[in-house]
Amino acid sequence: MGGRDATMVLLDENGVRCDGRKVDETRRIMIRAGGLKNADGSAYIEFGDNKILVGVFGPRDVHPKHMSNTDTGILRVRYHMEPFSVGERKNPAPSRREIEISKVIKEALEPAVMLEKFPRTAVDVFIEVLQADGGTRCAALSAASVALADAGIPMRDMVAAVAAGKVADTVILDVNNEEDQAGQADMPIGYMPNLEKITLLQLDGVLTPEEYKKCVDVGVKGCKIVYDLQKKALTDKYFGKGGD
Amino acid sequence: MTSTSVIDELKKSQILELLEQGKRVDGRAFDEPREISIETNAIPKANGSARVRLGETEVICGVKIQPDRPFPDTGDKGLFICTAELLPLSHPTVETGPPQPPVIELARVVDRGIRESHMVDVSQLVIEKDKSVIGVFADNVVVDYDGNLFDACSYASTAALLTSKTPKWNWVDEKPTLVEGEETDLPISTIPVSVTMGKIGNHIIVDPNGDEWDSMDARVTITSDSDGNICALQKGGSDGFTQDEINQCGEISVRVGAKIREKLKEAQKGSQ
Numbered sequence: 001m002g003g004r005d006a007t008m009v010l011l012d013e014n015g016v017r018c019d020g021r022k023v024d025e026t027r028r029i030m031i032r033a034g035g036l037k038n039a040d041g042s043a044y045i046e047f048g049d050n051k052i053l054v055g056v057f058g059p060r061d062v063h064p065k066h067m068s069n070t071d072t073g074i075l076r077v078r079y080h081m082e083p084f085s086v087g088e089r090k091n092p093a094p095s096r097r098e099i100e101i102s103k104v105i106k107e108a109l110e111p112a113v114m115l116e117k118f119p120r121t122a123v124d125v126f127i128e129v130l131q132a133d134g135g136t137r138c139a140a141l142s143a144a145s146v147a148l149a150d151a152g153i154p155m156r157d158m159v160a161a162v163a164a165g166k167v168a169d170t171v172i173l174d175v176n177n178e179e180d181q182a183g184q185a186d187m188p189i190g191y192m193p194n195l196e197k198i199t200l201l202q203l204d205g206v207l208t209p210e211e212y213k214k215c216v217d218v219g220v221k222g223c224k225i226v227y228d229l230q231k232k233a234l235t236d237k238y239f240g241k242g243g244d
Numbered sequence: 245m246t247s248t249s250v251i252d253e254l255k256k257s258q259i260l261e262l263l264e265q266g267k268r269v270d271g272r273a274f275d276e277p278r279e280i281s282i283e284t285n286a287i288p289k290a291n292g293s294a295r296v297r298l299g300e301t302e303v304i305c306g307v308k309i310q311p312d313r314p315f316p317d318t319g320d321k322g323l324f325i326c327t328a329e330l331l332p333l334s335h336p337t338v339e340t341g342p343p344q345p346p347v348i349e350l351a352r353v354v355d356r357g358i359r360e361s362h363m364v365d366v367s368q369l370v371i372e373k374d375k376s377v378i379g380v381f382a383d384n385v386v387v388d389y390d391g392n393l394f395d396a397c398s399y400a401s402t403a404a405l406l407t408s409k410t411p412k413w414n415w416v417d418e419k420p421t422l423v424e425g426e427e428t429d430l431p432i433s434t435i436p437v438s439v440t441m442g443k444i445g446n447h448i449i450v451d452p453n454g455d456e457w458d459s460m461d462a463r464v465t466i467t468s469d470s471d472g473n474i475c476a477l478q479k480g481g482s483d484g485f486t487q488d489e490i491n492q493c494g495e496i497s498v499r500v501g502a503k504i505r506e507k508l509k510e511a512q513k514g515s516q
Contacts, residue, residue: 197484
């Protein structure tokens with residue numbers, strides 16, 4: 001999504017990354033539960049320079065009707081990037097990439113949401129990427145979990161997500177845009193810490209079998225960091241001073 | 245396949261019951277893929293092609309190679325694009341019209357596995373830097389469906405690319421000009437092999453057939469290269485995997501993939 005800078009040093013001799021982070025450090029993460037008036041639940045996340053807003057509606061009637069299921073509720077997810085969210089203007093129509101990401105996020109959330117309690121209904125999750133800087137699907141998934149919880153929808157767990165990856169032959173946590181473009185591998189992971197289940201996993205880039213295992217391990221550990229911030233966002237809203 | 249096929253609940257419970265006893269519906273071992281047959285040069289008008297049958301799933305891949313404009317930020321690299329499409333004759337539930345999300349995912353996962361392995365060395369596909377490069381298009385069509393299109397399309401693409409011949413173009417008068425009678429093999433650096441595993445209950449099975457595919461709780465597709473490294477992965481389906489299961493799937497994919505790679509090499513040799 002951006003130009004490549006061949007002169008950039010992704011990891012210097014002191015183990016410091018191009019944005020000053022250590023190998024096992026995430027970017028700055030800020031999650032806020034709520035914020036939208038009309039949505040049944042909402043969340044906003046800033047994950048490094050990513051800025052993503054999520055609104056949840058439902059359980060509600062399904063339109064078109066033929067999509068409804070008499071045995072269970074259905075989850076629908078739309079991941080969408082604003083035309084101004086990236087360097088060069090993005091065509092606002094949903095791209096194939098956005099359709100795929102919508103699908104993997106939906107499947108990552110499904111194990112967490114107790115949809116079987118609401119047959120014939122739909123839960124709609126709308127994800128709007130206002131600004132993108134690498135790792136949007138993980139940030140979006142983390143925020144979507146908080147928005148679903150904020151909507152009061154019964155859940156088994158929340159899905160926390162962050163990417164692991166490889167730059168300069170080193171396994172790192174939380175791949176940023178530069179590292180994604182110029183690095184060697186990117187592995188987004190979504191994980192339910194209480195149920196110990198990985199619900200989103202993708203990889204592009206070459207890893208040895210040892211690096212593969214290490215990436216999964218580093219990613220799962222990173223998800224636990226994000227998970228604490230998700231819980232904090234909800235307690236801040238419902239039990240904190242600034243609650244509404 | 246697509247969520248539109250009606251799942252036979254009886255079949256599903258039978259499949260799970262058998263798995264509990266350590267058996268699969270078609271008698272295979274848990275880590276055993278179906279019979280793979282590869283016919284190369286199935287479409288002589290293409291620059292390379294393959295018809296692959298994985299059990300009763302059948303895919304045809306044709307490779308077209310032609311001059312193209314490079315992407316603005318990669319003027320020193322040729323293009324590689326892989327697509328996949330479900331033809332309406334492949335299954336009663338497939339409809340014409342724009343591709344649905346599962347088919348978009350299929351095409352992108354197949355493309356990613358081959359692209360991320362750097363199988364086709366696109367740096368050798370430049371006619372004139374920043375102006376003209378060689379584009380390699382591997383288009384897959386599914387003609388018969390019985391589960392696991394990810395691997396069937398991946399093997400078809402790989403087999404077609406391994407047997408592709410690229411014409412030669414020179415940069416003459418500011419345009420690419422075909423050099424008659426000069427054909428070479430595509431620059432190939434590795435042979436990627438994808439292995440898709442389904443999770444039913446707590447059981448992991450390699451290469452799910454159509455009935456197993458409809459009964460899966462989750463799936464994962466892992467692509468490994470000739471060095472035994474893992475180069476792409478996609479998890480799908482409405483359940484999760486434990487960390488141990490993901491590690492186990494990684495090992496299975498490299499081990500099973502190595503055997504399938506030998507079949508692809510045989511197909512390549514057979515076409516020469």
